[in-house]
Amino acid sequence: MPASLLPDVHIPAVSVYESVFGGLSDEDLGSVAIIDGGSGAETTFGELRAHVDAIAGALAARGVVLGDVIGLLCPNIPAFASVFHGILRAGATVTTINSLYTAEEIGAQLKDSGAAWIFTVSPLLAGAAAAATAAGIPAERVVVLDGAEGHPSLRDLLTAGEPAPEISFDPATQIAVLPYSSGTTGRPKGVMLTHTNLVANVAQGIGAIGVEKGERVLAVLPFFHIYGLTVLLNYALTLRAVLVTMPRFDLVEFLRITSEHRCNWLFIAPPIAVALAKHPVVNAYDLSSVKVVFSGAAPLNGALAEAVATRLGCIVAQGYGMTEASPATHVIPLARPDIDRSSVGFALPNTESRVIDPETGLDVVVPDAGQSEPGELLVRGPQVMAGYLGRPDETAATIDADGWLHTGDLATLDAEGIYRIVDRLKELIKYKGYQVAPAVLEAILLQHSGIADAAVVGADDEDGQEIPKAFVVLQPGVELGADEVIAFVAGRVAPHEKVRVVEFIDVIPKSTAGKILRRELRGR
Template identity: 70%
Template sequence: MVRSTYPDVEIQAVSVYDYLFGDLDESRLDATALIDGTSGAETTYRQLIAQIDLFAGALAARGVGVGTRVGVLCPNIPAFATVFHGILRAGATATTVNSLYTADEIANQLTDAEAEWLITVSPLLAGAEAAAAKVGIDADHLIVLDGAEGHPSLRDLLGEGRTAPEVSFDPAEHLAVLPYSSGTTGRPKGVMLTHRNLVANVSQCRSTISLADGDRVLAVLPFFHIYGMTVLLNFALRQRAALVTMPKFDLTEFLRVVAEHRTTWVFIAPPIAVALAKHPLIDQYDLSSITVIFSGAAPLDGALASAVATRLDCTVCQGYGMTETSPVTHAIPAARDDVDRSSVGMLISNTEARLIDPETGADVTVPGDGASEPGELLIRGPQVMKGYLNRPDATAEMLDADGWLHTGDVATVTHDGIFRIVDRLKELIKYKGYQVAPAVLEAVLLEHPSIADAAVIGAQDEDGQEVPKAFVVRQADADLDADAVMAHVAAHVAPHEKVRQVEFIDAIPKSASGKILRKDLRAR
């Protein structure tokens, strides 16, 4: 077993709201908390807290409280912070929905999460209304932040001037959020994260990630994703930084916002690193304000990290985690120039890890020098989820009786506690940081009348990034090409779930029990 080299930190037994804002110094209340990257409009900490309290009061007046689940379908705009923390402040549970989801995918999540309310914005209203109708959420329970006829708006709710409710719950047991994750395989499942989980992970990050008061942080990573939720929406605010929001990634706009708002920390996923290393547009903008670029959500190649660091004259770090761990478990400290940038760094405070042989379950020995043999990475700490919502079977597969979370990722560890992810046991594909479950795409493929069988794995594109690749067996005499396969899938899934590569084969390799042998497909 490997323990974090950092001292344990105290995990306060408080709600997320009290932890983030309860001890905010009077002198910091008028500092900037949020900047709308598009318009430049600023929100102070004083204004943000007031809006959170008013929103919580308006929800409470409508019966929202402990036990209520509220869906949030919204891009990164300053109002997201108000409604997200307002939901938690009211004692309810937020289930954040991918802004790219189709109406059916939104409905599936709302149904599974047993959400009674949905919050969205007018550009996403068509999908939100269709999903709400499908699951039985009435128009008065569908809040449209920027206003739409027949629905409550944020202005309406804040304008009621209601006092935030007094709520009581056990932070270690009460669910703060229900993000959705595929875990190591299968369809997305609701990850039960408590107030303690989220408070713990922010507390743990503070000793490793040196983001501080006065920094300006680019928030382009979606808040609905656990990385954006914890590291930006919670951690950056706890550090009293200013969050500069971007509703979606567009390279030109990204560069303009960084240059204009002089952001100092930029949290990214690896595809953005590819652009920063290679795109000619980079040279047209003053990016000298950037001190640290921190990558997560998918593996970052060491050479790519070095290329970005050299081109922008900044520090590039990466970390590791999962939705099931709130998410951060490992990080490279910005000040540690000696840590290999292709590694995921070291364990954060209060975290333990084991590497086990996938075949025997025996622990891999940590050597006195150099790196260990590979083994499946297991994690234990206060950031580990309570379990999957209504899925005791899936929970038991992922989380053992001793509290060890089986990540499905294969890692090595050095004698001085530096971890490197080298392979994966899990079937999950990470496309631009988004989870893509092969089983979901395989089901869509098999609906095509010209496809006899299919399997999906993660494959590398020309930039070394993972993309979904389909292996397809045609029906006898079927006239089917790769473009038709990709178009069929694209018509039924969110953009990040599209199949990007197709290979036709004679048969899908399977075990005696009928399980797809993905390892054989990866070996082709």
């Protein structure tokens, strides 16, 4: 069932700047675009566009030309939007950098991407400056948004009074952003996403996701991650919704901002869903404004989704994607509350999707009733990347000759065209020849009222054979033994899927995008 069941949408052949800001009406100019969740400071669409144009003009005056690469190391603050779009408006490419990176990691990305500038904030300056030095970027090209001696500031750029440059390029080939992803294997690589990739993915999500003009969208997921960049920043601004920013996740602050600013949409990753479903502090806040909780970045279990929906009295949906697809490829449409919440719904408009047998490469058979056998998910559409920067072999290993992006994720498909993500192909545990999906066991563990969080990885037993091992975080005040955990899972799975070993830990290590860092757990 390659073609999406959702009707195709028009994808304009324009730049990201034109797509987001080109259609602003006089009414829009005075409407609030961004609210700083901490301070409550507001930025209108008119002010934001003026900032974007001023930054573009200042950069052009300082020598930035079409195709230059500029690093952006910045938390979720309103200025991120101004700088990101200002760089694109100048014709340059943004490489977004993880705020948790070490100086060495920042430097590696700057060098690999060929960045000539970097924007950051003073709390992150030490790492940014060291990385810039290693990458050969001089101090005058290290912009510190809130100001630091020896470096230009955001104020310097905004007050330079330079007009935005006249830039012309083909949006289908001009690289807009270079986020870094490990893909299905290996070390992080620069993912070349064009203006058309980003514009297309926003257009594909407009009707399917369902955010409306004027609704308030909480932006806690990092903008440096493609999920936050496309689904929050660009998508919300294009729809003239209001972004409420949070620079980092803190549960109490998350709840306070949601309550005080009356946020309607919470875009989250599954770890936040666990907190919303189970943490007692949630009861202390008025979350009645929340209309939709939308999860992505990792699989969301249906029972957990239902628990969040029941507790908050809202709709819970999820989508699927990857950096290499800008990122969204599948979504549960807001208009389909009947669809199983543990699924990722339909392929987005203009998106083809297949599930193939990893061994044979043939499409799996979709039964008339129930789900197909698991296979690797493949997608094809206008949101699929141009390739990995400077890595043609790895690009060819990920996007085949027919343009299909091999996601490295296992999925099932049913006759209605609904997809379900089973697990990462590379994270499957091979127990005595049987394949065991960690996400399935994690979902069961989270059903236990005494378990706050959990992760499952493959570990070697005394014979060197791989077995499923669970790492478990208990709820405060709960006492639970390993045997009890093992028995709880054993009563709910096939014999080969049983958890064999349990280790209790204080916290499950996760990336800023909410993905479990299984490599860290395997190294314990």
